[in-house]
Amino acid sequence: MRSHAVRKKITNDKNRVIIHTHATNLIALTYVEDLDYRSFSKRLWQMSTECLVVFPEGVGVLPWMVAGTNEIGDATANLMTKHRLVL
Numbered sequence: 001m002r003s004h005a006v007r008k009k010i011t012n013d014k015n016r017v018i019i020h021t022h023a024t025n026l027i028a029l030t031y032v033e034d035l036d037y038r039s040f041s042k043r044l045w046q047m048s049t050e051c052l053v054v055f056p057e058g059v060g061v062l063p064w065m066v067a068g069t070n071e072i073g074d075a076t077a078n079l080m081t082k083h084r085l086v087l
Helices: 002-010 024-030 037-047 050-054 070-079
Strands: none
Touching: 002 070, 024 037, 037 050
């Protein structure tokens, strides 16, 4: 809900949907790609050029955190101020 509120606010209600998914290929990529936003974003853009259109600002990448905690919710919402996609 924090991420939803952030995206609505910074886009003047233009971004109104948050999708949470466990995309198998994306998860697999986390095991072989550096987990910094520049290299991860570049790799996705190279793999599928449509990604550059969908998230031109790149992918926000969090360090490993325990799922379901307030800390990961806060950290995700913080990155959602700069990125449409956070991993």
